[in-house]
Amino acid sequence: MGENKVKKITTGALVLMIFSTIFGFANTPVAFMQMGYGAIFWYILGAFLYFLPSSMMYAEYGSALKESKGGIYSWLDASISGKWAFIATFIWLSAWVIWQVMISQKICVTVSTIIFGHDTTGTWHLFGLNSTLTVALVSILGVVAITWLVNHGIDTIAKISSVGGLAVMLLNAVLIISSVVILFKNNFQLAQPIHHISDFATSVNQSFQSPIAMISFMIYAIFAYGGLESMGGVTDSLDKPEKTFPKAIIISTIVIGIGYALNIFLWGISINWNQVVDHPNVNLANITYVLMQNLGIELGQAFGLSTSAALTMGTVFSRVSALGMLCAYLGSFFVLVYSPLKSFIMGSPKSLWPEKVTKLNKNGMPSIALWIQTTIVCVLIASIAIASTLIHQDSKFLFNLLTSMSNVSSTLPYVFLVGAFPFFKKRTDLDRPFEAFHSRKVMLTIVVITCTVLLIANGFTIIQPFLDKDWVSAVATVAGPLGFGTFAYILYTVRSKRANKQNN
Template sequence: MSEKIKSTKHLTLVSLVLMIFTSVYGFNNIPRSFYKMGYAAIPWYILSGITFFIPFAFMMAEFGAAFKNEKGGIYSWMAKSVGAKFAFIGTFMWYSSYVIWMVNVASTVWIPISNAIFGTDTTKTWGLLGLTGPKFLGILGICWIIFVTFISTKGLDKIKKVTSLGGSAVALLNIVLFIGAILVFIGNHGHLAQPISGISSFIDSPNPKFVGNVLQSFAFVVFAIFAYGGIEVVGGLVDETENAEKNFPKGVVISAVVISIGYSLGIFLVGIFTNWSSVMNDKSVNLANAGYVVMANLGYSLGNAFGASQATSVAMGHGVARFVGLSMFLALSGAFFTLMFSPLKQLIEGTPAKLWPGKMAEMKNGMPQKAMWVQAAIVCIMIFLVSVVGGDSMKKFIEILVSMTNVAMTLPYMFISFAFLPFKKNKAIVKPFEIFKTDRSALIWTVVVMFTVGFANFFSIIQPALEGDLPTTIWSVAGPIFFTAVAWSMYNSYEKNYFNKSL
């Protein structure tokens, strides 16, 4: 991305909006949100856009403009604003969120493969040597991690084409969803599969888990924040934007509106051809395969709306599911090969080399190879533990993985936003670009962002335990607590062995 940005010299307003959109917008968030809350997910996306996405993106913009020459990314931002220890723990937690993402995706990447081959999710029936369901997928996930790590340490030139192809295919999915839903709407003479009965349809979820359950609704905010994730990259685009003082805030606001509308419209479009009770309220549907179920239903509904036979409609459903499966597998594979080294490399290069034990910080062929294998071992151990704890219930296994990922990837935003206040108060830091003109406005919006993220994570973590689902709560916090403890221990050792001796 950075090479493309530099070659264009200046981003126009339109280019900036497109870049933010492609960095943040994720197709799979739409069917997952519909699966969890139906139309009632829409207001939460709008609220999260106002209380999190826009102000947080503005903070990233100010950080990025002030520290545009720093190589350490968010570590440098927090170190120069708060302190090195705080920065290392916050950055290590940010890095750990990608480790937990790997645990999630390595175990679920087989679902798009199943859809690509069979046109439906058959993974719950997979097994070998007595291992079935989550346990078998866990073993496959461990094999996948070892394979990707081995290839990644050798170089990524051959992977770039897969990444590009997958990204294009997923972008096409949004077009297929939009056009397909409109055609179904026309074919069904304006009839909605998920009917709207007044304002209550956008407040009350059709999901029985959410009916009368305020905690579940509050916990859903983490989903919305997760869907807006990736805006950290925005900070590096300020000095590349044409007439930044005027165009950058305008671009962020436009992007936030477009992305919020995109998610909201997407959820509504799913309701055109998907009835929640008849399609989503099935034991075989879970958060990992919801996207494939929805898109397969789109193919089926298209055939049905225009008078195709039952067999033809089913075949159309399987065809769309295969396309979705192949697209998502290519996209996830490309992301995996990149994320296997990129966050780790940024963490190691941005922090003092002596922080890392042994030869962990050593680079070979531009890759932290030893650190990557340590990372692989940790991910494999976590996959093994979670797949065993997940038991034989595929749905519960997936829910634990998704909950772990959502919490881990949103908590670091609290560290970054907290650092914004001392950053604003430190007048020694040159700030060439400011959106929050006063300390008071910076304080207000920092509190709003931190409250939104903290509030959402609190309910996301405690809600399962209050309903008797202690494993999900434990695993939601286990990863962040473990990695925070590791970071704290590493930095204390660094202070004891090197920093204090140099004073």
């Protein structure tokens, strides 16, 4: 009865896993809004200068440290030091905190689109509050409710994410099929015309036309390829990992890179940037639904439907896309509200945390830590909404600000991971079932290139608002990583000294 061998993951299965983890449908509407066709060049550049080399590094980390439970904390702790591992992971955790702030408010837009067929959050008013503060209040109530449910172990709701994943795949299919039909029916005329080959590298958006702004867009591309660090731990389950993983990564880089480039181009078939995107009511939270609504309208008109029928088709498209994104957002939220936090707390030394923070409730959840995190999220939601109101800024400013904060916070820890890789490779006491880099010279060259790309992308994203004298965005963009990093340093220093005194 020797048939009970564990089934190994094949190349094809791994490619599908990577694709479902990395590829995000909502990334391409954002890219088209920010850069038009110009996003294509930067997304392809991001695939080959960041996604391909970093994924190989993460695979080596994950395979050699597969027994560690702390994720990127364990990787950095084994490579450089506990202090820098703690600081970098705390910054990484701040990205998920800011992500919660952003997604909680995007869910409001999504629900509004499902009910009304378009984004009406700009007209929401409760208790005499303006729309920005009303959305913030609803978002806070939503975050509190989700945290309460997670604390009670309602992990089955996370299964919504699988439904959301299926819905997003269907949205991709709808975009491709509808765009091809519209292109054929319109005699291959693009709604967003191509005047020159440079259109595939430069932006139609005035906010991204300067050299620094264009280069800073690279961070959007890097963010779109984020999440692969979670795949590093599967190498021990692969069939011939030394061949399977690099092959799957190369295939995934090509497939995802082409997929992003294709989707960005497809939006130009039905969307004229100046007529649809360049509008004060269009922002990073509702752009997906605006483009999907317009796709439905254009498809209806291509088939010769009446104006009212075409508008109805557009409303159906926007509602269906909002329903799919709601499933994806909720599924992700229920997992990510506790998964990164729990991984960090359980993976780092318990002496670095107050005892109550590390204590798990009867459902296996770090309840105190979750409520501390939720308090921080709620304070940030309220603070940003109040600040936006005081300086008389609209929702477009708010979501641009949150996106920049999230992008920097989430990609900055990658600098630590890539930069620590040469130190990780120096260790001779680790069992390495998978090695992508055998030549130290080649490895160092790739590390320098990848680190440079990450530093330039983050640096230019931080510098741009200072050059534009947009002081609120400038301060907010660096406040997240700097604030969390400083707090992590202080916490680590204080707790380490206290632990050392107790030991002595």
